[in-house]
Amino acid sequence: MFYSKNRSVLLFLFVSFFIQSCVSVYQGPAMNSDGIAVLKVIDKDTSISNIDGMATTSLPSYAIKGRFEQELTLLPGKHEIVLIHGGWRETSSKAVYELEAQKGYTYLVQSKTVDKSTALWFEDEKSKERAGRILASSNEPVIEAVTLDTYASLYSFLPPKESGWIIQSRTYNRLVLWKEGSKENESFVISILNGQIPSFKIEKEFIDAVEERRSRALSSSPKRYKSIESTVDPGDAADFCFDSYTLVEDHDAKRKSFRKDMMLAETAYHACSNPANQNMVTEIYYSHRYYPGDKGSDFMAKAKDVFNGLKYK
Numbered sequence: 373m374f375y376s377k378n379r380s381v382l383l384f385l386f387v388s389f390f391i392q393s394c395v396s397v398y399q400g401p402a403m404n405s406d407g408i409a410v411l412k413v414i415d416k417d418t419s420i421s422n423i424d425g426m427a428t429t430s431l432p433s434y435a436i437k438g439r440f441e442q443e444l445t446l447l448p449g450k451h452e453i454v455l456i457h458g459g460w461r462e463t464s465s466k467a468v469y470e471l472e473a474q475k476g477y478t479y480l481v482q483s484k485t486v487d488k489s490t491a492l493w494f495e496d497e498k499s500k501e502r503a504g505r506i507l508a509s510s511n512e513p514v515i516e517a518v519t520l521d522t523y524a525s526l527y528s529f530l531p532p533k534e535s536g537w538i539i540q541s542r543t544y545n546r547l548v549l550w551k552e553g554s555k556e557n558e559s560f561v562i563s564i565l566n567g568q569i570p571s572f573k574i575e576k577e578f579i580d581a582v583e584e585r586r587s588r589a590l591s592s593s594p595k596r597y598k599s600i601e602s603t604v605d606p607g608d609a610a611d612f613c614f615d616s617y618t619l620v621e622d623h624d625a626k627r628k629s630f631r632k633d634m635m636l637a638e639t640a641y642h643a644c645s646n647p648a649n650q651n652m653v654t655e656i657y658y659s660h661r662y663y664p665g666d667k668g669s670d671f672m673a674k675a676k677d678v679f680n681g682l683k684y685k
Contacts, residue, residue, distance in 0.1 A: 396426045398428045401447060410443070410478045411478075412442070412479070412480050413481040416442075418490075420444055422453070428441040428444060438459050448475045450470060451472075453471055464511070467492040471494055478497040480495045482495050490512070491512050506542070510539075510542070511538065514531050514538065517530070523544040524544050524545050524566065527564070527566075527684050534551070537562075538551065545567075547563070548562070555662065555666045557631065557662075560659065566652055569653050579604070583616075586643075597623075601619040602617070617672075620636070620637050622637045639657055640678075648684070648685070658675040658679070
């Protein structure tokens with residue numbers, strides 16, 4: 373969960389920022405220049421931390437204000453812009469956007485906070501329409517029933533309609549959503565990722581290649597996980613897709629309370645060779661972590677709905 377690790381993440385952002393600030397600080401065109409675009413932040417707890425690889429605030433300025441810039445100018449054209457919600461000692465959400473700025477336009481940075489996560493986006497001041505393309509994000513709430521994309525745009529995903537889902541991280545080739553359960557330390561995770569596998573000709577070769585990738589996660593922590601059940605459904609041999617199910621004991625699960633006894637984790641898994649590239653596999657996991665006795669009765673039905681939300685491009 374992103375905000376449970378916010379100290380280490382913020383430390384990384386903090387150190388990265390000051391390394392960058394020693395090299396260069398973004399200097400946009402003067403506010404009264406002709407043919408520029410303007411960025412304005414609406415929320416006082418949100419700021420623009422980076423533009424085109426340059427920090428927006430110098431070390432002395434950050435030390436005084438305790439935040440990055442909230443109003444900047446841009447030359448027309450494409451820019452990569454990092455938005456951040458919160459300060460050094462606060463829970464932080466982050467979003468990286470590609471924005472094609474047009475002269476004379478003003479782009480408002482909007483935000484919406486749900487519990488401890490914040491969605492960040494650009495909005496055209498006049499049309500009120502969203503602007504830019506998201507490249508990455510972390511600790512972002514799912515606030516609308518809209519499809520989600522990654523930077524690679526190899527697939528789109530429609531999240532479950534249940535409330536409480538958080539985009540833990542969205543990067544070039546990976547999308548991870550997290551949801552807290554109603555019972556003690558209970559949690560749900562959806563993870564979608566793309567990866568290369570060796571060339572194959574038959575279904576068994578495809579399954580063996582993907583299973584080898586999947587088994588690394590458990591074998592890398594042999595003391596943490598103990599397998600209870602594992603099944604594979606090869607499905608239709610013509611489509612190079614298959615499903616599997618695992619149930620493991622988790623002896624070192626991350627949790628919010630001090631309770632230390634073993635938890636269970638069941639995972640439904642669906643993998644397909646990507647239609648655009650046979651050697652690219654798209655994997656989707658739906659996991660439920662709970663204490664013995666807290667198992668839900670509709671896990672597989674929910675997993676099927678999650679899998680149906682994935683659409684290849």
